[in-house]
Amino acid sequence: MSDRRRAARLVARLLLLPAPLLLLSCATVPDGASLDRVRTWAIQLHGDIDPAKASGYDMLVLDPSAGPVPGRICLAYVNVGQAETYRPYWKTFWRAPEKGRGVPDYLLAADPDGWQGNYMVAYWDPRWQALLWGGVGGAVDEALARGFDGIFLDWVLAYRDASVGAAAKGADPERAMERLVCDLAAYARRKRPGAFVVLNNGAPLAARSAEVRRAIDGVVQESLFFGGRAEAGWDDEDAGDMLQSPPPELGAALKALPCPVFTLDYAVRPEHERSAREASAALGYRPFVSRVSLDRLP
Numbered sequence: 001m002s003d004r005r006r007a008a009r010l011v012a013r014l015l016l017l018p019a020p021l022l023l024l025s026c027a028t029v030p031d032g033a034s035l036d037r038v039r040t041w042a043i044q045l046h047g048d049i050d051p052a053k054a055s056g057y058d059m060l061v062l063d064p065s066a067g068p069v070p071g072r073i074c075l076a077y078v079n080v081g082q083a084e085t086y087r088p089y090w091k092t093f094w095r096a097p098e099k100g101r102g103v104p105d106y107l108l109a110a111d112p113d114g115w116q117g118n119y120m121v122a123y124w125d126p127r128w129q130a131l132l133w134g135g136v137g138g139a140v141d142e143a144l145a146r147g148f149d150g151i152f153l154d155w156v157l158a159y160r161d162a163s164v165g166a167a168a169k170g171a172d173p174e175r176a177m178e179r180l181v182c183d184l185a186a187y188a189r190r191k192r193p194g195a196f197v198v199l200n201n202g203a204p205l206a207a208r209s210a211e212v213r214r215a216i217d218g219v220v221q222e223s224l225f226f227g228g229r230a231e232a233g234w235d236d237e238d239a240g241d242m243l244q245s246p247p248p249e250l251g252a253a254l255k256a257l258p259c260p261v262f263t264l265d266y267a268v269r270p271e272h273e274r275s276a277r278e279a280s281a282a283l284g285y286r287p288f289v290s291r292v293s294l295d296r297l298p
Contacts, residue, residue, distance in 0.1 A: 035059070035196060035218045035260045038073060042288050043152075043220075043264060045077055047295035055297060061152045061198075061220075064143040075150045075198055076143030080132060080180060081158025083107055085117035089131045089139070101167075109163035114230035122167045123158060124176040133187050140188055150196025150217070151188055156181060157201055178209045185215040203261075207253035218260040221250075221285070225276045228266035228292035239291035240266035254285075261285045266292050273298070 043061035044052050052060055052069065059073040068074035083090065095103040097119055098110065106125040111118035121128050133140040140151055158164050159173035168176070185197040198218040199206065206212045206219060223244050232239040254261050263285045265276035273289045280287035290298050 035073070035198070038260065038262075039286060040288075041262055041286060042297055043077075043290065043294055044297055045294045051297050064139065064146065064148070068147045068149065073149050073196070074147075075152040075196060076140075076146075076148040077154065078132065078139050078143065078151050079118075079154045080184070081121065081123050081155025081161075081164075081177075082111060082118045083121050083128070084119075087139070088137065108167050109161070111230075112161060116231060120158060120161050120163050122164070123180055124168075124171070124173075129180065129183075133184055140184060141191065144188060144192045144195065149194075150192075150198065151184075152198050152200060152220070153181065153184070153202070154200045156199050156205055174205070174208075177205060178212050181205070182211050182215045198262075200264075203250060203253040203257060206257060213257075213259075216259065218262060219254070219257060220262045220264055221254055222264045224263050224265060225279050226265045226267045226272055226289075230292065232292050234291050234293045234295060237268060239293060240268045240289075241272050242266075255283075263287045265289045 038058040040057045041059040041061070042052065042055065042057045044066075045061075045063045049062060049066045049069075052062070057072065059075065060069055061075045061077055062068070064076040064078070068076075085096070093103070094107070096110075097107045101108060102119065104127060106122040106128050108120040108122060111120070123129070130138065132138055135141075143151060156177055159177045164173050181197075181199070181202075188195040188197060196217045197215060198220060199212075199216055200220045201222050202212070202216070202219050203221060206216060223242075224246055225244055226240055227242040227244050228240040229236075229238040229242070261284070263276075263280040265273075265280070265287070267273040267276055267289050268291065276289045277287045
């Protein structure tokens, strides 16, 4: 069976998923704006962003250090479930958790997918949260001060990681992530009324939490049809094209969200890029197809 036919069968299975009985609702930002008008979008987290500035995408997700692009909806990338060694908050005396916990002790374990310099954290720890918002040089504070229109929150499913569950010591890590998302969203909108909040891979969390649904404006679903290998370079053959089989519950959660759903797939072969775009659009989503390095636009 060809890859194109496999992708088509994935779409057919998703379209046949029953919609949940519970009607989910998402936030309406204070000024009445929404992401519904966004038809095209892109994400670039590394490299030269001048081509992104010159592109015609309605919405861009960028690293906060790049700054926003005037005339577009620009969201700043913020990793809430992992610490990254290349961020300003990473201190020289910190020790990565290569064998047991790191220093500070809310550094728990290496990234389970193999991304270098990324480490799971106890995201409920107030010391970690102060690095994200409300403290001196908080990531969200800095992004909004630079003029970003909102925030793109990655690793909101960190509660599924084994190291996080072990560190929770009887507490509910999923509930802790719900609280973090809601608190952070409320804070962002106090700092910038109308700020957008978008979750990466956050449909399962939103599906189970009415509070989260009220706090967000959209969801990005990564690798719905095609994925890639961590640390693969742009021209590596495994920078995309890895056929995915999403579980039925993910399809149900995505279909139930009335707020915009954006998809991010990874493809090297042109036919896979086309099929991912077509499959996403057939489900009513807004597609973008790139490669896992996310260091340029395709």
